[in-house]
Amino acid sequence: MISPCPVRGKSLANKEEAPGKPPRFTKSGRAGTEFGMVEFKRVSYVFGSSWALKDVSFTLEKGGFLFLTGHSGAGKTTLLRLLYAGLPLHRGRATVAGFELHKLRRRHVPELRRRVSVVFQDFKILPQRTVFENVALALEVRGVTRQHMERRVRAIVRALGLESKSYTRCAHLSGGEQQRVAIARSMVVNPKLILADEPTGNLDADLTTDLMNIFKQFHSYGATVIMATHNRTILNMVPDAHILHLEQGQVAETTLPVEQDEPHTEGLL
Amino acid sequence: MISPCPVRGKSLANKEEAPGKPPRFTKSGRAGTEFGMVEFKRVSYVFGSSWALKDVSFTLEKGGFLFLTGHSGAGKTTLLRLLYAGLPLHRGRATVAGFELHKLRRRHVPELRRRVSVVFQDFKILPQRTVFENVALALEVRGVTRQHMERRVRAIVRALGLESKSYTRCAHLSGGEQQRVAIARSMVVNPKLILADEPTGNLDADLTTDLMNIFKQFHSYGATVIMATHNRTILNMVPDAHILHLEQGQVAETTLPVEQDEPHTEGLL
Amino acid sequence: MLRFLRLGWRGLREMFLHPWAQLFTISAVTMAAVLAGIFLLLLHNVNQELIRNRGAVEFQVFWREGADMEQVRREWQRLAAMDHLKEMETFTPEQALEGLSRDLSGQGALDWLEEKNPLPASAFLAFNIPPGDHSEIWAKGLLAELRVLPDVRAVHYNPVQMDLAKSWLSVSRSVIWPVMGFLALVVALVVGNTVKLSMLTRRDEIEILSLVGARPWYIRAPLLASGAFTGLASSGLALGLLRLLHLRLEHVLDFPPVFLVISFLPMEHCLLLTGVVTAVCMAGSWVGVRQ
């Protein structure tokens, strides 16, 4: 098993700013909220004329574990894309990893993305590169030294059962293997906030269990996890997880504490 | 619900050769076996130095339903790729849809692919085209007239709940929607042989049930179905289905009748 | 046939799915075609100049002093009717003296010679070399013919002139066609590569079509149509640009001793350019499918 918090390796996500440190500047989109917390306030998103998200509000405390559920097309991926600035936030306010998304400047996007590790639904791995290179990419981008990189990549690749494929091009991998590469890449940076979009779609039950154990381990070491999934069986694997169920872009059901102040404020106006 | 065998529409898969008709020429790779039957005899496949399939033999009768199971990387996709001539067959003999794969000529590949409808694990849809265009593509390629095409495409798109997205580019669809487009494209030609690779990976339980009902309907009208899947719950949805469990490229377990003659023959030599 | 047209039409519509790639391709091809066109324009004009000047062999015929001017004039008339004659100038002794005098000082310096003019009657004849390789022999024949005219004392002819003509011919043979060929090759490479490169952006599409059972020509017909469109559009644009350039530069060499009005490419050259570019684009699309 890999250790999410190696004793010697520093936590990479926090390389530039220690958690809890007061924000240095707020104009640029840095928030005053605690690092690692995710907060949405009446967030909406429109594609052309169709609402992918409508008035979504929730607060996930630092170290929380959230399952995003909902039918196909409910808006799960859209919500996650907003979180890593894959889509610009126009309506509502959101805070993630110490950044205020509604104020986010273009040049701060890379910084945000280094704090948020994403497992993409369509993997987004480089087909012409090897497994090792793909996983190492996340570290390389963060300027990690070569030796440290090798050690961490090997560990995570072994943990996901891809050892024998380390030097295979990703174009030559099976669907499940590609998905595991995507997961490995997001895990290797020892993230404090993990967004995983349907990370088990191409994996069988055994691998799914293994994988959920890895996520749980990261979680137990303090990482915040948001996972979109269709797989009902995994919902029970994390006992203390919250669930946010989306229906046509709206929050239909949730086990998260819901703040009622905003509609209240509206009533006052 | 769409009708897999429309009264007026002719079965497209058989457009060029009626089932049961004796094969016209065998040199080119057409087989003497009955159309619709799938037969593998000691088939192996090597990628570089690693065996993706090893000595796989099975026979699936016409109208059969087969689940391919196995861990990630077991060789399910490789087996399916051989069936639609996505990989060349070098070792062993195989017959599918009236074609002998080990003798198949390049110019007969399109003909084979018109008889075999495939749902690809990575969808393989055209991101810049609309849902309608993507689904219609399978018919267009077969030279179907415009009116007939429209009717069928609309029916299948409705059946898969994509009606409201008909004129959306596929690049703008959610993962599950894209998967359904891939399924719709394979279904629209009213196929006699369906290969589906992990068709429910991005779909929730309700949609999966709906989808399996469509597959079962095709099956009940006489189509042969081979489906690779990790999802154990769907195995029980088709009571009369066979299962072929692969492990590291070899048949580990199967409910199909296994022929024992080949090892026997070997023993005689 | 109808189906083929429909596929072609589809190809054209599909170009708009990759507008950027198409735009890049068309502009790159256009520019390559413009470059080729400038070369063609240059060669065409140089060639025209050569054709206008190359073939002339010049003879100077001197009659005996005191030859009967009546007879000389009759001979002049006969000479004026000769084949291939391009230019003819005749000088009576008086004219010759006047010219000489003018050449020397312009002030009637030789007026005192008028009474006893020492100069003979003469004629300057320039002939176009007729097509064919035997110009040397032909010129020798002409020389002999002129020498035996009655009362002719001497015929001068300048073989350097012949050399020049022959050299130009050999230049236009040994340079212009190889250069044109090389040029065509270069344009073909640029255009072909550009088209192949833009095909790379459609590789997935081609793969998917083949996976759903499309026959090769079903895949190729639209690509050929869009290749043809790219070629036609690009060469059309290129010709337009060339024409603009031409209008701008038409009279730039039209000054005193040169008097060269640059002429535009003739129809055949335009068609050639269009044809080559279109063919190359279509070939590029065809080959691109294999990659």
Next chain:
Amino acid sequence: MLRFLRLGWRGLREMFLHPWAQLFTISAVTMAAVLAGIFLLLLHNVNQELIRNRGAVEFQVFWREGADMEQVRREWQRLAAMDHLKEMETFTPEQALEGLSRDLSGQGALDWLEEKNPLPASAFLAFNIPPGDHSEIWAKGLLAELRVLPDVRAVHYNPVQMDLAKSWLSVSRSVIWPVMGFLALVVALVVGNTVKLSMLTRRDEIEILSLVGARPWYIRAPLLASGAFTGLASSGLALGLLRLLHLRLEHVLDFPPVFLVISFLPMEHCLLLTGVVTAVCMAGSWVGVRQ
């Protein structure tokens, strides 16, 4: 800095992930550069010819008949030492008569004139026009200077010659630079589009890098490096091809009256070509990231 170098190195290695696209790009860019190079070669040689010929103003100086030849010879010596003199030919009356006689018939036709030679002493002077725009005034000054020489009766000078020189100057100003600019633009477009097109094949890669948190320069440095490599490799290849072409065609115009040995591009032009192509390739890579 070290990091930057490492990124550049990575860019070069990554080119081999898309060997086809790179090969296409390099060959298309090479060909565009070759085309541009041929133009440069042409312009360079034409320009050299112009510079060699343009500046000559020619004077013909005639002395009075019966002028003292001793004094004339002394004047010739003075003339021979003048500034900017390019060519000088002198004729005593005897030489002039001999030349005239040779011109007329080549057979001593004017031998009877020898005793009473009507021709004056003369000199032919060709001057290079010194740099600067006042050539007209300068030539007028020279004319006046020559006219006042003792015993000089007349000085002829051909203003057409001056016109020609001036026209060439204006041509090379009004045509050559605009054409060069246009050419550079065309090459930039072809090269830029080719590079951008090949960037399209790497669009996914760029998107993924940005999604995992790469800073813009982390994405760009490798692309710039590979752009620079493409540019250098292409222009190197292009110069090689040009040199081959040049070796093949060097002496093709070196025949009797032309005697033009085509010279290769000077170092600055080569560097210019390399620089422009490389810069354009790098700019193409830079812009390609935005698409």
